[in-house]
Amino acid sequence: MSERREPSELPEIGFKAALLVFAAGQSLLPESSVTPWFILAILIYLCTNLLFYLLRKESLRPAIAVLSIGVVIASYPDFPMMILLLPAHLFELSSVVAGKRGVASFLLMLIPLALIPRDLMFLYLLIAAVALIYFMVLNRYGSKLRGQRSELERMRGELERLHVKLQENNEFLRQSEYTVKLEERNRLSQDIHDNIGHAMTSALIQMEAAKRLIRTDPDKSSLLLDNAIHISKEGIESIRFDLKRMKPPTEQMGVNRMKLFVDEFSAKHPIRTAFSYEGNIDFITPIHWRIIQENTKEALTNTMKYAEATAVSIHVQVLPTLIKATVADNGRGHTKIVKGIGIVGMEERTAAVGGKIIVDGSRGFSVTTLMPYTP
Amino acid sequence: MNVLEINQLTKKFGDYTAVDHLSLSVQEGEIFGFLGPNGAGKSTTIQIAASLLSATKGEITIMGRNIAKHGRFAKGAIGFVPQDLAIYENMTAYENVHFFAGLYGLRGAELKRSVVEALEFVGLEDRQGGFPKNFSGGMKRRLNIACAIAHKPKLIIMDEPTVGIDPQSRSYILNSVKKLNRMGSTIIYTSHYMEEVEEICSRIAIIDHGKIIAEGTKAELKAIITNQKSISIAVRSTEGVPLDQLKSIVGVNAVEAAEQSINISSAVEINNLNRIIQLLVASGVEIRGVEAQEPSLETVFLTLTGRTLRDE
Numbered sequence: 289m290s291e292r293r294e295p296s297e298l299p300e301i302g303f304k305a306a307l308l309v310f311a312a313g314q315s316l317l318p319e320s321s322v323t324p325w326f327i328l329a330i331l332i333y334l335c336t337n338l339l340f341y342l343l344r345k346e347s348l349r350p351a352i353a354v355l356s357i358g359v360v361i362a363s364y365p366d367f368p369m370m371i372l373l374l375p376a377h378l379f380e381l382s383s384v385v386a387g388k389r390g391v392a393s394f395l396l397m398l399i400p401l402a403l404i405p406r407d408l409m410f411l412y413l414l415i416a417a418v419a420l421i422y423f424m425v426l427n428r429y430g431s432k433l434r435g436q437r438s439e440l441e442r443m444r445g446e447l448e449r450l451h452v453k454l455q456e457n458n459e460f461l462r463q464s465e466y467t468v469k470l471e472e473r474n475r476l477s478q479d480i481h482d483n484i485g486h487a488m489t490s491a492l493i494q495m496e497a498a499k500r501l502i503r504t505d506p507d508k509s510s511l512l513l514d515n516a517i518h519i520s521k522e523g524i525e526s527i528r529f530d531l532k533r534m535k536p537p538t539e540q541m542g543v544n545r546m547k548l549f550v551d552e553f554s555a556k557h558p559i560r561t562a563f564s565y566e567g568n569i570d571f572i573t574p575i576h577w578r579i580i581q582e583n584t585k586e587a588l589t590n591t592m593k594y595a596e597a598t599a600v601s602i603h604v605q606v607l608p609t610l611i612k613a614t615v616a617d618n619g620r621g622h623t624k625i626v627k628g629i630g631i632v633g634m635e636e637r638t639a640a641v642g643g644k645i646i647v648d649g650s651r652g653f654s655v656t657t658l659m660p661y662t663p
Numbered sequence: 664m665n666v667l668e669i670n671q672l673t674k675k676f677g678d679y680t681a682v683d684h685l686s687l688s689v690q691e692g693e694i695f696g697f698l699g700p701n702g703a704g705k706s707t708t709i710q711i712a713a714s715l716l717s718a719t720k721g722e723i724t725i726m727g728r729n730i731a732k733h734g735r736f737a738k739g740a741i742g743f744v745p746q747d748l749a750i751y752e753n754m755t756a757y758e759n760v761h762f763f764a765g766l767y768g769l770r771g772a773e774l775k776r777s778v779v780e781a782l783e784f785v786g787l788e789d790r791q792g793g794f795p796k797n798f799s800g801g802m803k804r805r806l807n808i809a810c811a812i813a814h815k816p817k818l819i820i821m822d823e824p825t826v827g828i829d830p831q832s833r834s835y836i837l838n839s840v841k842k843l844n845r846m847g848s849t850i851i852y853t854s855h856y857m858e859e860v861e862e863i864c865s866r867i868a869i870i871d872h873g874k875i876i877a878e879g880t881k882a883e884l885k886a887i888i889t890n891q892k893s894i895s896i897a898v899r900s901t902e903g904v905p906l907d908q909l910k911s912i913v914g915v916n917a918v919e920a921a922e923q924s925i926n927i928s929s930a931v932e933i934n935n936l937n938r939i940i941q942l943l944v945a946s947g948v949e950i951r952g953v954e955a956q957e958p959s960l961e962t963v964f965l966t967l968t969g970r971t972l973r974d975e
Binding site: 607608609610612614616624625626627644645646647648650651654656658 | 678679680871872874875876877886887888889890966967968969970
């Protein structure tokens with residue numbers, strides 16, 4: 289709510305309060321006691337006071353607080369009642385200089401007690417106590433509010449971060465699908481070019497030759513036509529074959545890509561690597577392959593960084609309801625694993641398909657990815 | 664209704680994550696098994712559920728009420744049997760149960776009756792005046808259970824209640840768990856003995872490194888790693904075995920005849936043993952022994968994590 293308040297509002301209220309006090313004083317006090325000096329003292333006091341709130345610069349605040357105290361003390365000999373304003377300023381000064389220390393502030397407020405005439409002492413004490421309680425409550429309220437505000441800020445940041453992450457994950461899924469589509473399209477066009485394209489071209493050439501020879505050499509022409517028919521038949525066969533073959537190669541591609549990746553890794557690093565798989569790997573979809581590969585990459589990076597291992601094995605296994613991929617090294621392992629960004633990244637990636645990551649350091653270091661699938 | 668529901672529970676000890684975004688729900692009337700190796704996070708999870716530890720993150724509801732807000736209710740609804748014995752050696756068995764039941768707010772005649780019932784239930788009514796320091800390990804475990812059930816909680820949580828006891832006491836305890844369940848209590852049972860969990864639990868969560876890695880009935884968990892069981896039948900001679908007819912029995916995938924045995928691989932969910940045996944008997948084959956092998960939960964755990972449940 290404080291954000292909604294206009295910044296000029298507080299000085300306005302102060303100004304009106306001053307006018308009100310002046311009017312009240314004028315009408316209640318005898319004419320003679322309100323001397324121009326008194327009004328001047330009050331006005332100077334108000335000015336220094338407003339200055340304290342108007343100037344936002346932290347370094348100037350103690351000086352202004354001291355100034356206010358000076359004004360109050362200077363006017364004390366002529367107008368003793370002004371001393372009652374002192375506690376609030378002393379508290380202000382002590383909280384600006386020394387922070388929130390209630391007892392110290394109170395003791396500071398008691399110092400002027402020695403100078404005050406007896407008849408004012410009780411009133412002064414009362415005001416000092418009230419000021420102390422009032423300001424301390426205000427302080428506590430203020431710090432609570434600040435705490436809540438920073439908590440709100442933190443939560444907003446978190447929300448923002450999660451939002452970005454969600455978008456990234458969605459993007460990852462979308463991209464994977466797109467990649468697969470592209471690869472599939474690539475393969476199809478390659479196949480059409482390699483097999484059917486060639487067959488059709490050679491059939492066409494032979495048919496054209498047959499057309500030319502149809503009068504002069506009917507025998508040769510019919511031989512050529514037979515050939516063309518044969519080639520066309522083969523072409524149709526190969527189209528059928530390609531259509532049937534359309535699904536398996538994507539999975540084959542997954543395994544091949546994995547092998548390639550592992551080979552590249554072992555060529556670049558001084559460590560023995562082994563890749564193996566079991567079960568019906570046809571059930572592993574491109575998205576699963578992608579997650580397996582990214583997790584493997586991450587796990588291998590970890591191994592190289594921390595494990596001091598000489599060998600690492602990568603094993604992909606298709607169980608009846610789960611796909612399991614394990615990267616295990618023979619390094620020193622670690623009994624208590626602290627989750628870093630790498631592991632959290634693997635977890636998030638895997639959770640996108642409802643899977644789990646098990647990181648174990650009891651015998652060497654191993655990362656197991658478990659993902660459910662529908663056969 | 665879900666008696667217990669855990670949602671994204673996380674518990675950290677410093678940097679170490681003991682329980683990692685764990686979610687599960689336990690329905691009324693279940694014996695829910697928590698299976699995992701030592702240090703997997705089983706005890707931490709149930710200690711949080713029993714309000715003995717506070718969660719770092721996540722929430723737990725018991726019978727629909729958040730335990731953080733309804734602490735008193737949650738504590739009264741749960742009977743917790745801790746792994747480390749929580750009994751006083753210098754108080755009699757009766758006084759022990761009396762003391763704990765009193766903590767749950769039972770008073771007067773009801774308290775006395777409940778104490779006696781609990782002691783009877785665990786078979787210690789004859790020893791109610793005895794001191795635990797003179798008890799065997801199994802008796803202490805049983806007294807430990809009596810202390811937790813006297814106030815008749817809806818949900819009984821048992822943390823490794825059979826650690827380090829003799830086989831008789833173990834089977835006594837397993838039977839009382841089943842009896843408590845029949846009497847209407849929902850039970851959460853943690854153990855790293857997979858035989859126990861396999862014997863008594865209707866649903867099981869396999870937990871490792873603070874995460875649930877698989878959850879379901881025994882059959883569902885086994886189906887994760889295989890859908891085949893192997894049946895091995897020892898016979899006098901495999902002559903005259905109707906191999907083709909055997910293969911045509913529902914569920915049978917492969918039949919192999921060795922010298923004195925027939926090995927059949929069959930779908931795990933179909934019970935066709937009767938038909939196989941009837942067929943063999945009808946064809947005059949002399950059967951000497953039958954062994955059907957299903958994967959154990961130990962194998963499930965081994966397959967999923969690459970490790971065994973118990974430290975060798």
